[in-house]
Amino acid sequence: MEGVDHLAHERNKSEFDVDAMKIVWAGSPHAFDVSDRISKLVASDPGFRKDNRSTLSRKELFKNTLRKAAYAWKTIVDLRLSEEEAAKLRFYVDEPAFTDLHWGMFIPAIKGQGTEEQQQKWLPLAYKMQIIGCYAQTELGHGSNVQGLETTATFDPQTDEFIIHSPTLTSSKWWPGGLGKVATHAIAYARLIVGGREHGVNGFIVQLRSLEDHSPLLGITVGDIGMKFGNGAYNTMDNGVLRFDHVRIPRNQMLMRVSQVTCEGKYKQSDVPRQLVYGTMVYVRQTIVADASCALSRAVCIATRYSAVRRQFGSQNGGPETQVIDYKTQQSRLFPLLASAYAFRFIGEWLKWLYADVTQRLQANDFSTLPEAHACTAGLKSLTTTATADGIEECRKLCGGHGYLCSSGLPELFAVYVPACTYEGDNTVLLLQVARFLMKTVSQLGSSKKPVGTIAYMTRVEHLMQCRCGVQRGFAELSVDLVEAAVAHCQLIVVSKFIEKLQQEIPGKGVKQQLEVLCNIYALFLLHKHQGDFLSTGCITPKHAALANDELRSLYSQVRPNAIALVDAFNYTDHYLGSILGCYDGNVYPKLYEAAWKDPLNESVVPDGYHQYIRPLLKQEIRTARL
Ligand SMILES: CCCCC/C=C/C(=O)SCCNC(=O)CCNC(=O)[C@H](O)C(C)(C)COP(=O)(O)OP(=O)(O)OC[C@H]1O[C@@H](n2cnc3c(N)ncnc32)[C@H](O)[C@@H]1OP(=O)(O)O
Ligand SMILES: Cc1cc2nc3c(=O)[nH]c(=O)nc-3n(C[C@H](O)[C@H](O)[C@H](O)COP(=O)(O)OP(=O)(O)OC[C@H]3O[C@@H](n4cnc5c(N)ncnc54)[C@H](O)[C@@H]3O)c2cc1C
Numbered sequence: 001m002e003g004v005d006h007l008a009h010e011r012n013k014s015e016f017d018v019d020a021m022k023i024v025w026a027g028s029p030h031a032f033d034v035s036d037r038i039s040k041l042v043a044s045d046p047g048f049r050k051d052n053r054s055t056l057s058r059k060e061l062f063k064n065t066l067r068k069a070a071y072a073w074k075t076i077v078d079l080r081l082s083e084e085e086a087a088k089l090r091f092y093v094d095e096p097a098f099t100d101l102h103w104g105m106f107i108p109a110i111k112g113q114g115t116e117e118q119q120q121k122w123l124p125l126a127y128k129m130q131i132i133g134c135y136a137q138t139e140l141g142h143g144s145n146v147q148g149l150e151t152t153a154t155f156d157p158q159t160d161e162f163i164i165h166s167p168t169l170t171s172s173k174w175w176p177g178g179l180g181k182v183a184t185h186a187i188a189y190a191r192l193i194v195g196g197r198e199h200g201v202n203g204f205i206v207q208l209r210s211l212e213d214h215s216p217l218l219g220i221t222v223g224d225i226g227m228k229f230g231n232g233a234y235n236t237m238d239n240g241v242l243r244f245d246h247v248r249i250p251r252n253q254m255l256m257r258v259s260q261v262t263c264e265g266k267y268k269q270s271d272v273p274r275q276l277v278y279g280t281m282v283y284v285r286q287t288i289v290a291d292a293s294c295a296l297s298r299a300v301c302i303a304t305r306y307s308a309v310r311r312q313f314g315s316q317n318g319g320p321e322t323q324v325i326d327y328k329t330q331q332s333r334l335f336p337l338l339a340s341a342y343a344f345r346f347i348g349e350w351l352k353w354l355y356a357d358v359t360q361r362l363q364a365n366d367f368s369t370l371p372e373a374h375a376c377t378a379g380l381k382s383l384t385t386t387a388t389a390d391g392i393e394e395c396r397k398l399c400g401g402h403g404y405l406c407s408s409g410l411p412e413l414f415a416v417y418v419p420a421c422t423y424e425g426d427n428t429v430l431l432l433q434v435a436r437f438l439m440k441t442v443s444q445l446g447s448s449k450k451p452v453g454t455i456a457y458m459t460r461v462e463h464l465m466q467c468r469c470g471v472q473r474g475f476a477e478l479s480v481d482l483v484e485a486a487v488a489h490c491q492l493i494v495v496s497k498f499i500e501k502l503q504q505e506i507p508g509k510g511v512k513q514q515l516e517v518l519c520n521i522y523a524l525f526l527l528h529k530h531q532g533d534f535l536s537t538g539c540i541t542p543k544h545a546a547l548a549n550d551e552l553r554s555l556y557s558q559v560r561p562n563a564i565a566l567v568d569a570f571n572y573t574d575h576y577l578g579s580i581l582g583c584y585d586g587n588v589y590p591k592l593y594e595a596a597w598k599d600p601l602n603e604s605v606v607p608d609g610y611h612q613y614i615r616p617l618l619k620q621e622i623r624t625a626r627l
Contacts, residue, residue, distance in 0.1 A: 006586035007564055010308050014565035020508020021569035024515070025345060034088055036571060038081075042092040043575035047071045050094065050578060053232035054406045055600055062181070065236040069097045073129060091294075092576050096237040096416060098132060098178030104287070105280055106133025109187045112279040113203050113255040122205065131211070134176045134183035135280065136242055141170025144429045146189070146278070149201050151244065153190035153254070157265040160251045164190060164206055166243040175423075179240030180224030184209045186242065187255070187280075194267045202277060203255040206247060219247040230415025273367055275374070282374060284424050285381040286355045290348035292384035295417045296391050297341040301567040302409055302582030303334055303395035308564055309586045310400070325563065331556040334398055337391045338559070338566060339521040344384050346501045347494045351380055372453050375437035378430035379490040385420040386427055392417055399581055402588075407595045409579030428483060435482035438489060439475065454493050488533075495523045514562055521555045524548045 005011070011018075026032035042048045048068060056064060072093050076086045090099060110122050125131045142148040150171035153162045166172055173179065179186065188206045192199040208220050216222050221243040228234045251261060258276045260268040307325035314322030324330050358373040396403040396410040403410050421427050441455050451458045475482065498519045506512040527534060527548050534540045540548075559566070574583050580591040601607065607614075 004585065004587065006588075007305060007308060007584075010564035011568065013561035015562055016510030016514045016565065017508035018565045018568055020511045021514065021566070022571050024506060024508070024511060025342075025569050025571070027349060032571070034085055038085055038088040039092045039571070039573050039576055041075075042089060043573040045075075047075075048093055048575075050575075053095075053236075054412070056232070058227060058235055061232060061236055062238065065095055065097050066182070068093060068095055069099050072099070092573075094576060094578070096177070096234050098134070098182040098238060100237070101134045101177040102126065102129070102132050102183075105135035105284060106183075106185070106187055108283050109135060109203060109255070109280040110205075112283065113257050113277060115256050118205075118252065118255065131185050132178065132183050133185045133187065134178040134240070136173040136176040136179060136186040136206075137189040138173065138175045139170060140172045140174040140241075141168070143175065144426050146201055149189055149191060151188065151190040152193055153202065153204055154193040155195070155251070155261055155265055156248075157263075159248070160263050161248045162204060162251060162254060164188060164204060164244045164247045164249060166245070171243075173240070173242035174225060175239050176242070177237050177239050179208075179222065179242055180238030181240070182238055183240075184211060184214070188242075188244075192254070192259070192261070192267070194261055195265055197267070199259060199267050199269075200274060200277075202259055204249060205253040205255070206244075206249055208242070217247070219245040221245070229418065230412070232412055233415035234419060272362070272365070273370060275370070276362070278374075281424060282377050283355065285377040285430075286348075286351045288381045288420060288424055289344065289351050289377075289384050291420070292388040293341055293344035293348050295413065295420075296337065296344060296388040297567070297570045298572065298577060298582075299392040299395035299410060299413055300334070300337050300341050301570055301572055302577060302579045303398040303403075304338065304563050304567045305583070305586060306399050306402070306408075306581040306588065307334060309581075309588050325560070328553065328556065330398065331560065332552075333394055335521055335556050335559050335563070336525040337394060338563065339518040339525065340387055340391060341570075342515065342518045342566075343494050343498050343522045344388070347380060347384070347497050350497045350500075351376060369453070371437060371440075372455070375434045376454060376490075376493065378425060379434035379486055380493065381424060382421075382427035382430040382434075383487060383490040383494070389414070389418045389421050402581055402592065405580075405592070407579070407592065408581045409577055410581075412578070431483045431486040432479060434486035434489060435479065436475070438485060439482065454489075454496075457492070484533075488530075491526055495519075495526070498522060514559075514566065517555055517558050518566075521552065521559065524552050524555070528552060 022036075023029055023032050026035050048071070053061060053064075072089055075081070076089060079085075081089060087103070090103070107123065107126050110119055110126065114122065122131075126133060137146065137149070139149055139151065141150065150166075150168055151173065152165050152167060152171075154165070155162055173186075173188065176183075176186065184207060186206050186208055187203045189201050189203055192202045207217060208222055209216055221241075223241055224238050225241050228239065251263065254261060258270055258272055258274065260270070262268065304325070307330055308323055310324045311321035312324055325334070354369075354373055354376060358369050361367070361369060392410065392414045396408070396414065399408055399410065402408055406412060438455070438458075441451050441458055445451070445458065502512060502516055502519060506515065527540070528545075531540070531545045531548070535542065535545060568584075577583070580595060581588055583591060596602070
């Protein structure tokens with residue numbers, strides 16, 4: 001029945017202060033207040049409804065996304081929301097749109113790679129959305145290999161301009177979000193050519209469309225690249241294709257914080273690492289780690305609540321069947337994902353600190369932690385997105401058949417989320433970067449340069465490397481093993497930071513105890529999953545492995561009474577979850593049944609096509625049967 005909390009009995013089992021845990025999950029009382037207020041504002045406004053997405057055509061879907069983005073912007077302006085509140089509103093609107101790239105990449109690129117003067121010119125226009133930007137780096141022929149990009153930017157000293165050109169088909173920009181139909185400007189990455197000499201890939205601000213009638217400017221060919229994975233999902237986003245035919249831009253539209261070109265045509269490289277040109281990607285990778293905890297926690301919230309509602313088998317003397325959440329197999333699949341959601345939340349907090357720290361150091365031209373920041377953002381982006389994509393799919397399976405319904409929210413969540421394993425850096429390519437960083441660290445062992453920070457532990461392998469330092473097969477030959485080592489390195493960081501989090505003051509009855517249980521589940525589940533490696537390297541004995549297994553089972557029993565409260569702590573509205581299986585009151589079956597009849601196919605009792613195709617078939621069968 002409506003209004004009845006079918007999960008009340010579960011909530012009454014909780015052994016900790018859920019409201020206190022909500023603050024821990026949000027990060028602070030202030031963050032919780034903003035999150036709670038904005039999520040309820042979005043959920044209560046019919047202008048942000050999203051339950052009809054799967055029934056819209058591509059053009060209807062896209063136009064609906066434009067409407068919502070414009071409505072969101074109007075809400076932000078009318079309510080005078082702060083930047084923090086506005087970001088939260090876009091988060092809870094929960095629809096991939098051009099605004100993600102405008103705010104998430106175009107603006108950060110100008111802030112990170114533009115000079116003060118360029119920031120003063122372009123940021124006010126972007127903040128007021130008087131221009132709409134995208135990040136145009138990837139091309140049809142190159143995405144991972146940035147140094148392989150083919151678009152050219154040739155300096156013309158006669159006119160003090162750059163000529164931006166797409167020399168080949170494969171140099172066509174391909175994938176940039178917001179590019180296809182909306183962006184008026186792009187940060188386009190191109191090979192800088194000055195006086196016939198190449199100076200690597202740099203970023204250039206290029207206007208694509210008229211601010212008067214939105215038509216593409218002279219020399220610009222631009223459009224959408226077509227339907228992507230899944231129905232609704234990422235098809236709300238206009239990922240685009242873009243070709244330049246000798247497009248001229250003023251010299252001052254090359255982002256010049258890292259490298260400069262003078263009006264005399266002199267190329268100058270600042271005394272900062274060339275890799276700062278990649279700074280926007282580092283920034284986005286650290287935000288993607290925080291996003292992973294959000295996406296995984298959504299899926300886990302749905303699967304946990306439904307696992308408590310769903311009963312299957314086990315009825316004794318006509319009594320109720322067993323809740324599937326009580327099966328050890330269900331717990332062994334679900335609770336490590338619950339622990340991962342919390343682990344990724346805290347590693348995301350730490351990575352945000354690391355990024356802020358390296359950014360502050362860069363202001364003082366201190367580049368000492370840049371390699372570690374690159375390795376951590378690359379590796380943790382790879383690890384958390386792979387685990388989250390796999391985790392969302394596991395949550396779908398944990399919900400049985402109903403998990404495959406769009407009304408479960410899980411198919412759409414999966415379809416929107418999975419490209420995170422590819423964009424902002426293919427996960428394997430990024431792990432190879434971590435592997436390169438680890439190998440460089442190993443090669444420096446024994447020198448005066450001692451490993452610190454997240455690689456401090458590597459001093460312990462020094463003796464190993466000295467006796468084996470001669471046995472160095474090619475990096476490529478060992479890359480599979482090195483990628484596994486890179487994953488292990490990142491997992492160590494996640495576990496270490498979870499433990500460090502528990503050493504902080506954490507208020508609320510039973511809150512720290514619950515987090516300790518989740519931390520132990522995360523660590524022991526990893527040990528169990530990779531026990532072959534731990535055993536073969538002599539890190540643990542078979543007895544240790546058996547003890548870890550026993551302890552895991554005990555920990556699952558400790559989480560069980562608190563599972564619903566632990567997902568309630570995410571504080572997601574039913575609107576944001578978008579899932580009948582995950583609804584707060586657990587009143588699943590009546591809602592599933594009611595939702596089915598809203599499907600357009602049920603608008604008529606006899607389906608369209610019956611008379612053309614089914615009736616003749618049936619009649620034909622009747623004739624056959626008479627033979
Ligand atoms: C809200 C989400 C929306 C998402 C929408 C999606 C947007 C996008 O997808 S934008 C496009 C994203 N594209 C990528 O991520 C491309 C991935 N490829 C790269 O980042 C680079 O090509 C590379 C790092 C894989 C290779 O770069 P390359 O220039 O060839 O460098 P090397 O591998 O030769 O390494 C040289 C040296 O530089 C260090 N380094 C590399 N990248 C960085 C960095 N970002 N920051 C700092 N340092 C970096 C690298 O570690 C090497 O150092 P040493 O070993 O000390 O020489
Ligand atoms: C939804 C979505 C949104 C995107 N948005 C944007 C955007 O806004 N702006 C933008 O510029 N780009 C965007 N991209 C592009 C994205 O950044 C690239 O697709 C991504 O960087 C992967 O590059 P790639 O496609 O060249 O993959 P490839 O590198 O071609 O990967 C193919 C395979 O090759 C392997 N591989 C590649 N190099 C190596 C190597 N050296 N060693 C071992 N294996 C290797 C990879 O691991 C992978 O298995 C988007 C992509 C998607 C899917």
